[in-house]
Amino acid sequence: MQLVTFQHKGQVCLGTQILRDGRAYLLELHRVQSDLPADLLSFLRAGPSMMERVREVVSASTDMSQWFLASEVTLLAPLPRPGKILCVGHNYKGHLGIGREDLPDYPNIFCKTANTIIGCGQPILIPKASTQVDYEAELMVVIGKTARQVPESEALAHVAGYTLFNDVSARDFQKRTSQWMLGKSFDTFGPMGPALVTADEIPNPQCLDLELTVNGVPKQRTNTRDMIFTVPFLVSYLSAVMTLEPGDVIATGTPAKLPEAASPQRFLEAGDRVRITVEKLGILENQVALGTA
Numbered sequence: 193m194q195l196v197t198f199q200h201k202g203q204v205c206l207g208t209q210i211l212r213d214g215r216a217y218l219l220e221l222h223r224v225q226s227d228l229p230a231d232l233l234s235f236l237r238a239g240p241s242m243m244e245r246v247r248e249v250v251s252a253s254t255d256m257s258q259w260f261l262a263s264e265v266t267l268l269a270p271l272p273r274p275g276k277i278l279c280v281g282h283n284y285k286g287h288l289g290i291g292r293e294d295l296p297d298y299p300n301i302f303c304k305t306a307n308t309i310i311g312c313g314q315p316i317l318i319p320k321a322s323t324q325v326d327y328e329a330e331l332m333v334v335i336g337k338t339a340r341q342v343p344e345s346e347a348l349a350h351v352a353g354y355t356l357f358n359d360v361s362a363r364d365f366q367k368r369t370s371q372w373m374l375g376k377s378f379d380t381f382g383p384m385g386p387a388l389v390t391a392d393e394i395p396n397p398q399c400l401d402l403e404l405t406v407n408g409v410p411k412q413r414t415n416t417r418d419m420i421f422t423v424p425f426l427v428s429y430l431s432a433v434m435t436l437e438p439g440d441v442i443a444t445g446t447p448a449k450l451p452e453a454a455s456p457q458r459f460l461e462a463g464d465r466v467r468i469t470v471e472k473l474g475i476l477e478n479q480v481a482l483g484t485a
Contacts (some may be wrong), residue, residue: 193209193246193247193250193383193388193389193392193393194208194209194210194233194268194387194388194389194390194474195207195208195235195270195353195388196208196218196267196385196387196388197231197232197263197267197268197269197271197272197311197388198204198206198218198266198267198268198270198272198388199221199248199258199266199268200265201233201259201264203437204268204272204341205220205221205222205223205230205265206220206221206222206228206229206231206232206235206251207219207220207221207260208246209262209387209452210259211249211323212256213386215261215262216261216262217256217259217260217262218240218259218261218262218265219250219253219258219259219261220260221235221246221249221262223310224249224253224258225249225264226232226290228245228246228249229242232270232271232388232439233273233275233438233439235353235412236291236335236336236352236438236439237352237438237439238332239337240337243299243352245388247425260372260409265360266311266313267311267312267313267383267385267386268311268314268319268417269309269310269311269312269382269383269384269385270311270334270355270384270385270386270387270388271309271334271384271388271439271441272309272311272332272442273306273309274306274309274357274384274437274439274441275335275437275439275440275441276303276403276434276437276440276441277303277304277305277306277308277382277440277441278301278303278430278441278442278443279301279302279303279330279359279442279443279444279445279446280299280300280421280426280442280443280444280445281299281301281302281372281422282296282300282323282420282445283419283420283421283444283445283446284414284418284420284447284448284452285301285302285418286289286418286447286448295420296392296420297431299420299425299426299429300419301430302358302371302372302373302376303440304376304377304381305374307377307378307379308360308376308377308378308379308382309382309384310380310382310383310384310476310478311383311385311386312383312385312403312476312478313382313477314383314473314478315380315479315480315481316351316358316360316380316381316383316385316466316478316479316481317378317379317380317480317482317483318328318460318461318462318480318481318482318483319362319378319379319482320379320483320484321362321365322362322364322365322375322378323364323459324362324364324459325347325360325361325362325363325460325480326360326361326363326459327358327360327404327406327411327412327460327466328358328359328360328412328446328462329336329356329357329363329402329403329404329412329444329446329447329470330356330357330358330359330383330443330444330446331354331356331357331383331397331400331402331416331423331443331444331470331473332354332355332356332357332441332442332443332444333351333354333387333397333423333426333427333441333442333444334351334352334353334354334355334389334439334440334441334442335350335351335427335437335438335439335442336350336351336352336438337349337350337351337352337382337425337438338350338436338437338438339435340431340435340436341429341431341432342427342428342431342463343428344403344420344425344428344441345424345425346426347363347424347425347427347431348397348423348425348427350425350427350431350436351391351423351427352390352391352438353388353389353390353391353393353394354386354388354389354391354394354470354473355384355385355386355387355388355389355473356384356385356386356468356470356473356474356475357382357383357384357441357446357476358382358383358384358466358468358476359376359381359382359446360376360378360381360382360392360460360480361375361376361379361381362375362376362378362381363375363459364374365378365379374470379436379483379485380483382433383466383476383478384441384446384476385474385476386452386475386476387473387474389472389473389474393472394473395473397416397422397423398417398419398422398423398470399415399416399445400414400415400416400470400472400473401413401414401418401469401470401471402414402415402416402417402447402468402469402470403469404454404466404467404468404472405466405467406460406464406465406466406467406471407464407465408465408467409453410450410453411449411450411453412446412447412448412450412453413450414447416444417444418447420445421442421445425445426442427442432440460480461480462481462482463481464478464479464480465477465478465479465480466478466479466480
């Protein structure tokens with residue numbers, strides 16, 4: 193099942209998305225049954241029984257007059273205000289950091305802030321303070337069940353689903369100190385979407401093809417099997433430190449740039465179109481524009 197957050201006639205709604213005859217249709221859950229959650233965070237907090245109930249509602253909604261065409265609405269990030277945004281650095285073989293050759297013993301964890309989050313189709317804004325805005329295609333994990341000191345073997349049971357993420361980064365700010373958060377947390381630096389694809393449709397998150405293009409030119413390409421620290425490991429490892437709650441997200445790291453993209457280095461410019469594709473999860477596309485601040 194694909195869960196989406198969208199805006200229609202000024203109202204922010206939670207819905208499901210299906211493809212039929214080559215077109216995307218959305219069903220607003222709260223409109224079909226008024227006691228269904230109106231936002232994804234409430235949906236996740238309601239637990240597995242809500243997931244099953246929504247599946248039944250969707251299956252019974254055969255009257256297509258209840259569905260919107262995706263072109264009639266504005267897609268937002270599936271979780272416009274996630275809880276903890278936990279990110280992993282240097283988590284792909286071949287992208288270990290300057291001067292490093294050995295695989296790390298532990299993941300490099302940092303945070304982004306919620307002001308970064310935008311949806312598919314919304315612009316990435318280049319701030320006046322930075323001249324080195326860069327892209328990072330990532331698989332994002334969405335927590336659906338409270339996790340505290342969870343063994344790796346049980347970790348995936350706490351995952352609601354997956355989506356795409358672009359960990360946009362101001363490299364000049366990121367390199368000022370050993371702490372990355374400030375360079376990662378400018379407004380609009382967290383494109384997410386287009387949908388949360390539920391975990392039952394992705395039984396193995398370690399076998400997904402991932403690609404990022406800028407203006408149609410491939411810049412990153414990998415498969416999630418090349419992660420150093422897997423999704424189950426990351427959920428378990430993080431839950432040993434902090435309680436993971438429904439609506440928390442984990443950005444699982446980005447691969448190295450393709451050789452032709454890494455040299456010479458080219459940072460994002462106004463007018464660029466960044467497109468991320470992850471197998472089974474869809475396409476996240478955002479245009480780049482100049483910010484006013």
